[in-house]
Amino acid sequence: MAxxxxxxxxxxxxxxxxxxxxxxxxxxxSQLMDSGIELLMIYGPKILAAIAIFIIGKMVAKWIKRLVxxxxxxxxxxxxxxxxxxxxxxxxxxxxxxxxxxxxVGIQTTSxxxxxxxxxxxxxxxxxxxxxxxxxxxxxxxxRPFKVGDFIEAAGVTGKVNDIQIFTxxxxxxxxxxxxxxNAKLGGDNITNYSTQATRRVDMTVGVSYDADLKEVRNILxxxxxxxxxxxxxxxxxIAVGELADNSVNFFVRVWVKSEDYWCVNFDTNxxxxxxxxxxxxxxxxxxxxxxxxxxKVA
Numbered sequence: 001m002a003x004x005x006x007x008x009x010x011x012x013x014x015x016x017x018x019x020x021x022x023x024x025x026x027x028x029x030s031q032l033m034d035s036g037i038e039l040l041m042i043y044g045p046k047i048l049a050a051i052a053i054f055i056i057g058k059m060v061a062k063w064i065k066r067l068v069x070x071x072x073x074x075x076x077x078x079x080x081x082x083x084x085x086x087x088x089x090x091x092x093x094x095x096x097x098x099x100x101x102x103x104x105v106g107i108q109t110t111s112x113x114x115x116x117x118x119x120x121x122x123x124x125x126x127x128x129x130x131x132x133x134x135x136x137x138x139x140x141x142x143x144r145p146f147k148v149g150d151f152i153e154a155a156g157v158t159g160k161v162n163d164i165q166i167f168t169x170x171x172x173x174x175x176x177x178x179x180x181x182x183n184a185k186l187g188g189d190n191i192t193n194y195s196t197q198a199t200r201r202v203d204m205t206v207g208v209s210y211d212a213d214l215k216e217v218r219n220i221l222x223x224x225x226x227x228x229x230x231x232x233x234x235x236x237x238x239i240a241v242g243e244l245a246d247n248s249v250n251f252f253v254r255v256w257v258k259s260e261d262y263w264c265v266n267f268d269t270n271x272x273x274x275x276x277x278x279x280x281x282x283x284x285x286x287x288x289x290x291x292x293x294x295x296x297k298v299a
Contacts, residue, residue: 050104057097065090129184130167136187137166150195155185199232200262202255206273207248209283214241217251220276225255230265232256248285 069086141164146152150161152171157179159171169186171179194200208217221239225231235256242252257265277284 046105050101053104054097054101057100058094061090061093061097064093129182132184133167133182136183137164137168139187140164140169140183141166145191146193146195150193152194153192155181155189157181194262195259198259199235199256200259202253202257202262202266202269204253204266204269204273205242206251206253206277207245207284208251208277209285210249212249212282214249216280217277217282220280220282221251221253221273224269224272224276225253228255228265228269230257230261232258247287 065086068089069082072082072085140146146161148161148164151159152161157171157173159173159177159179161169162172162178163170166183168180168182171181173179206217206221208214218239225237225239231237232255237256238252238254240252241249243250253269255265255269274284
């Protein structure tokens with residue numbers, strides 16, 4: 001009995017320590033619970049508000065995207081520019097929504113904006129060539145100095161426009177070569193569009209010798225123009241002595257044709273002029289040089 005009493009007395013301090021530990025754990029749990037409830041009370045409404053801002057903002061961004069798409073489509077805008085503009089509007093709106101969401105939670109967005117600005121500057125410097133092509137392509141699509149199917153001359157090349165993309169424009173030359181031109185070159189150079197007008201003027205120069213009958217030459221040229229049905233009556237054509245050159249008298253022939261007949265009329269008329277002048281015995285001179293030989297006698 002004495003031994004059991006000793007054991008009971010020895011275990012009592014341990015029980016007290018355990019009880020004290022349990023009380024401390026309960027107190028800590030209570031403190032943690034109070035802290036959790038306090039945090040929930042403080043940040044819960046903010047988190048709910050942030051979620052609401054994000055959901056509603058995303059819905060508004062989608063609505064704005066559809067609105068931009070609908071308005072530009074009704075205005076017969078280019079499909080490429082419609083898709084690009086609507087996507088840019090959606091991304092800009094979503095960036096604003098995300099910033100507002102983070103700000104509602106309590107996250108400082110100033111540093112994020114500064115980081116994004118610095119990253120944007122670095123990316124812009126690294127991709128300045130591509131961004132220049134992008135900006136030029138955007139302007140080409142908006143102002144439309146040419147469209148697919150037009151025959152143009154720009155950036156040192158001439159050809160038919162096959163495709164206009166946001167970075168490059170594809171041309172096909174007369175000998176069926178494909179040329180891909182960066183839009184920045186097209187945007188920074190003169191553009192000659194041969195397809196915008198319904199009619200074009202064919203300019204030719206016909207040179208005859210000085211001893212030729214100018215009235216006969218004029219009658220032949222008038223007859224050639226009158227018999228070609230592709231040459232328009234209005235605007236009126238012009239046949240005139242334009243230049244007294246070193247080796248020939250040059251007639252300027254100006255006739256108006258439909259744009260699609262330009263080259264055919266130009267080639268056919270040159271051939272017809274040569275044949276008719278040969279039949280009439282009228283020479284078409286070429287540069288000549290007189291060589292004088294002198295004989296020196298040796299004494």
